[in-house]
Amino acid sequence: MKRALFALALSLFASSAVLAQTPAPLPDTPLPGEVAFVQSATKDLNARFPNPAAAVKAGYFRYNNEDKTGAISYANLQWNSVDPRHPSQLWYDVKGRLLGADFSRALAMPAVAPNLWGLNPQRWFKFRNAHVHWIVKNPDGTMSYGLAARGKDFVAAGGNLSHPQAATLVTMGKVKDASQVVKIFTFPAQWDTEIWLTPNPKGAFATANPLVHPSTENAKGEM
DSSP states (O other), X not given: OHHHHHHHHHHHHHHHHHHHHSOOOOOSSOOGGGHXXXXXXXXXXXXXXXXXHHHHHTTOEEOSOOOTTSOXXXXXXXXXXXXXXXXXXXXXXXXXXXXXXXXXXEOOSSOXXXXXXXXXXXXXXXXOSOEEEEEEEOTTSOEEEEEEEEHHHHHHTTOOTTSOOHHHHHHHTSOSOGGGEEEEEEEOSEEEEEEESSOOTTOTTOSOOTTOOOOTTOSSOOO
């Protein structure tokens, strides 16, 4: 019994030590050293990408449905953002208003958070597992977005994440005909950080924005 209590005490001590080493959560508002990044990116990206048409012209394309924050994401397949002027994703609302952006960096091992542009490294989070997205053109000419599969499932079906092909989706039973697929790409493992480019009273790094209201059609949304 004493041995068990001692083991429990050691366990609690170890847990406390781990907790003590865990950094405190950052506020959703920018830290002093992050203000310049947020202000510069907000001004620049709103000027260059005020609407989806501007994003498409620059090489971005829509790939998902409106998520539960009210955002529709556009990607450019450049997953290693070289500077604050080149986000990997831009988000718009259903009316075409620019809402925010993602910046990405390659997830190498050992996984050390990026230390860039004055951002606290804790702002970056990991997408550990690659996955495949595709866009389907329906018989009536409309597009279906938000379609995805886990990378390991795609590979198990004979697919290649470096060069994903629509034929693999047919093998997986995801589509009936490869010709339906107008876009297919791999979303690789990566570091990612997000900021709101439209005013957010909760802060530029908040998960949601109380000033952005998802459309009534968005019942479940994506995230």
